[in-house]
Amino acid sequence: MASTSLSEKDAHPNPYAPATPVVPSxxxxxxxxxxxxxxxxxxxxxxxxxxxGSVENLQKEVKAxxxxxxxxxxxxxxxxxxxxxxxxxxxxxxxxLGSQTLPSSYNFGAIFANQKVFLQGSIDHEGSVSAxxxxxxxxxxxxxxxxxxxxxxxxNMIQLEHDYHGQDxxxxxxxxxxxxxxxxxxxxxxxxxxxxxxxxxxxxxLYQRPTPQNSEFATSYLAKLTSSDKNWIATxxxxxxxxxxxxxxxKLSEKVEVAADLQVLSAPTRRDAIATLGAKYDFRAATFRxxxxxxxxxxxxxxxxxxxxxxxxxxxxxxxxxxxAKVGVGVMIESTTLTPEEMGMIPPP
Amino acid sequence: MPSEETKERIGKVVEVGRTILHYGxxxxxIYVGFTRSNPQPSLIKLISPLA
Numbered sequence: 328m329a330s331t332s333l334s335e336k337d338a339h340p341n342p343y344a345p346a347t348p349v350v351p352s353x354x355x356x357x358x359x360x361x362x363x364x365x366x367x368x369x370x371x372x373x374x375x376x377x378x379x380g381s382v383e384n385l386q387k388e389v390k391a392x393x394x395x396x397x398x399x400x401x402x403x404x405x406x407x408x409x410x411x412x413x414x415x416x417x418x419x420x421x422x423x424l425g426s427q428t429l430p431s432s433y434n435f436g437a438i439f440a441n442q443k444v445f446l447q448g449s450i451d452h453e454g455s456v457s458a459x460x461x462x463x464x465x466x467x468x469x470x471x472x473x474x475x476x477x478x479x480x481x482x483n484m485i486q487l488e489h490d491y492h493g494q495d496x497x498x499x500x501x502x503x504x505x506x507x508x509x510x511x512x513x514x515x516x517x518x519x520x521x522x523x524x525x526x527x528x529x530x531x532x533l534y535q536r537p538t539p540q541n542s543e544f545a546t547s548y549l550a551k552l553t554s555s556d557k558n559w560i561a562t563x564x565x566x567x568x569x570x571x572x573x574x575x576x577x578k579l580s581e582k583v584e585v586a587a588d589l590q591v592l593s594a595p596t597r598r599d600a601i602a603t604l605g606a607k608y609d610f611r612a613a614t615f616r617x618x619x620x621x622x623x624x625x626x627x628x629x630x631x632x633x634x635x636x637x638x639x640x641x642x643x644x645x646x647x648x649x650x651x652a653k654v655g656v657g658v659m660i661e662s663t664t665l666t667p668e669e670m671g672m673i674p675p676p
Numbered sequence: 677m678p679s680e681e682t683k684e685r686i687g688k689v690v691e692v693g694r695t696i697l698h699y700g701x702x703x704x705x706i707y708v709g710f711t712r713s714n715p716q717p718s719l720i721k722l723i724s725p726l727a
Contacts, residue, residue: 410722411714448702458701506690
């Protein structure tokens with residue numbers, strides 16, 4: 328009897344049954360969720376949102392245009408020696424003296440890098456070592472370790488970091504001086520997501536636990552607006568302590584870039600603001616940066632490359648409100664033990 | 677929460693690791709770079725700033 332009822336069912340197939348036969352699988356009970364996820368992922372890919380870049384590099388263009396990161400005073404010399412190009416291996420001897428703010432120093436650095444690994448270390452004449460290690464698991468997954476080691480115990484620092492670049496978002500987690508014994512340290516997590524082709528928004532949360540007894544959270548909010556032709560970028564960052572930082576960067580031509588930066592601090596106890604305006608000119612054999620800010624400082628930096636292996640730097644800064652000035656000169660010499668063929672400059676016949 | 681003894685042991689391990697990293701990091705990079713470089717440089721060129 329059972330067989331006849333089965334054949335009747337076959338003769339009149341259920342119109343509500345799925346058109347495609349269901350393949351038996353252990354995932355069948357949860358497959359609707361997988362299907363929903365796949366549909367969501369393909370819908371998200373169809374939006375074609377760009378990669379927003381990492382939170383750390385939010386103001387990368389502004390920092391590369393302004394000379395705050397490049398200025399120095401006194402005299403300095405950097406001797407870089409490339410010993411290998413692929414994999415990259417180079418050593419650097421840096422000398423600095425006569426600075427008003429920093430003591431004279433000698434620094435030896437070494438860099439090794441290939442497609443997956445980046446190793447960097449430097450040691451100064453007092454024996455302090457700074458170390459940096461990056462490991463790329465895949466093109467989008469990078470783990471980073473940074474350490475600062477010196478003879479004084481309180482100046483030691485270690486930072487563990489992991490970066491993930493998704494199709495239209497970036498996640499980054501950091502742990503500074505984490506202690507496995509009592510779970511103290513500084514922990515930072517950040518997320519940046521493109522929501523339209525031009526706009527990306529995100530946040531950065533800082534969890535601070537200096538002692539096991541007390542801890543605190545702080546979240547800052549970020550936004551980045553990029554023009555469609557990538558010729559200008561505006562960013563904003565709001566920190567919970569009442570600091571608002573807004574930047575604007577524009578590429579005026581192939582050789583000229585300008586950047587503006589405005590920092591507003593409006594805490595209940597203190598109100599302050601600093602505006603900085605800078606420009607960068609790229610010439611055929613030179614780079615010139617000029618900057619003026621609202622604290623009365625005017626500064627300029629010229630990097631002149633006479634031959635590819637020899638560069639000469641002059642920097643100057645005048646503080647009009649304090650009537651102070653700083654001047655710096657430097658040389659950068661690059662030498663190599665490689666022949667031009669080995670460096671890949673002349674293609675072998 | 678780990679016991680006092682475990683905490684002390686962790687502290688000791690961290691201290692030893694820190695010392696090894698402090699004295700071994702630059703030699704490690706030099707060794708890795710020296711052995712993996714293509715072509716292999718001579719040692720005197722590696723250390724001296726002028727050679």
